[in-house]
Amino acid sequence: MNAFGVPALETLICELTKLPGIGRKTAQRLAVFILKSDAEYAGSLAKAIQRLKNETRLCKQCFNIAEQELCAICLDKRRDSSKICVVEDIVDIMAIEGSNEYRGLYHILGGVISPLSGVNPDDLHINELVNRVKTQKVDEILLALNQSTEGEATMIYISKLLKETGVHITRIASGVPIGSHLEFIDPATIGRAILARRDL
Numbered sequence: 001m002n003a004f005g006v007p008a009l010e011t012l013i014c015e016l017t018k019l020p021g022i023g024r025k026t027a028q029r030l031a032v033f034i035l036k037s038d039a040e041y042a043g044s045l046a047k048a049i050q051r052l053k054n055e056t057r058l059c060k061q062c063f064n065i066a067e068q069e070l071c072a073i074c075l076d077k078r079r080d081s082s083k084i085c086v087v088e089d090i091v092d093i094m095a096i097e098g099s100n101e102y103r104g105l106y107h108i109l110g111g112v113i114s115p116l117s118g119v120n121p122d123d124l125h126i127n128e129l130v131n132r133v134k135t136q137k138v139d140e141i142l143l144a145l146n147q148s149t150e151g152e153a154t155m156i157y158i159s160k161l162l163k164e165t166g167v168h169i170t171r172i173a174s175g176v177p178i179g180s181h182l183e184f185i186d187p188a189t190i191g192r193a194i195l196a197r198r199d200l
Helices: 007-016 024-036 039-055 090-097 126-135 149-165 187-195
Strands: 080-087 104-108 140-143 168-171
Touching: 007 024, 024 039, 080 090, 080 126, 090 104, 090 187, 104 126, 126 149, 140 149, 149 168
Parallel strands: 080 104, 080 140, 140 168
Antiparallel strands: none
């Protein structure tokens, strides 16, 4: 029980702490803000969350967020379908799109290989990526994974799997600091890294 002795407030705080990057103190501030807001705002927030859950799904091709079977990027005929940028999560697509330097398609793995965390290749969308390369006209695979030990291992694993396909495999330039996450890097730096991508 929190200091206020209000179970409903404690329940909200506990739910908010489950969000990534939200510690207990931040959750408390958010919960009190929602409490002090008018009922209309609280209702709008709740409806927005429900709408997101009810009206969206994952794209059946790239696993981005979508309202239909395919996401808006996969449906966009102006995109270069011969290039696929491989990322860990949806937030990475948002970061790359903000750079305005990439006009190809995407493929979300859903994480990186990390045996210590119990994440194996079969837990990710790697097989679906290989299938896309084999069944679609793909000239380049751009690996834009976070530059961590796990990210590096995953890029090496994917490059070995795709070696026999003959597809050109590149990676974003090292202008992105090691250990950093794409979602927290400014768009200009990401743009330069995309333009300076190199072979893997």
